[in-house]
Amino acid sequence: MSFESTIERWMAEFREEGLREGWLEGLRDGIREGRREGEARLVAAQLTERFGELPPSVTAQIECATSETLHFWACRLVHAQQLCDVFGD
Numbered sequence: 001m002s003f004e005s006t007i008e009r010w011m012a013e014f015r016e017e018g019l020r021e022g023w024l025e026g027l028r029d030g031i032r033e034g035r036r037e038g039e040a041r042l043v044a045a046q047l048t049e050r051f052g053e054l055p056p057s058v059t060a061q062i063e064c065a066t067s068e069t070l071h072f073w074a075c076r077l078v079h080a081q082q083l084c085d086v087f088g089d
Helices: 003-051 056-064 067-077 083-087
Strands: none
Touching: 003 056, 003 067, 003 083, 056 083, 067 083
């Protein structure tokens, strides 16, 4: 096998590996985002069940919250007497 063909083979392998890694990273990102969206829907449903229709500002906060923040709010919801107890400092 010539030096040039070896280099070409390596380049093809690197490209294939890069595509595979890119695909896997995209899949991981998609799974994380899907999980976060599900968490947001669950927190919104729990808040709505407990406190009634949510103001648009609260809905917007929920939609852009991270998974960690959603988990924090879900824990606070258990003891909250009012909606502001969930989101307050």
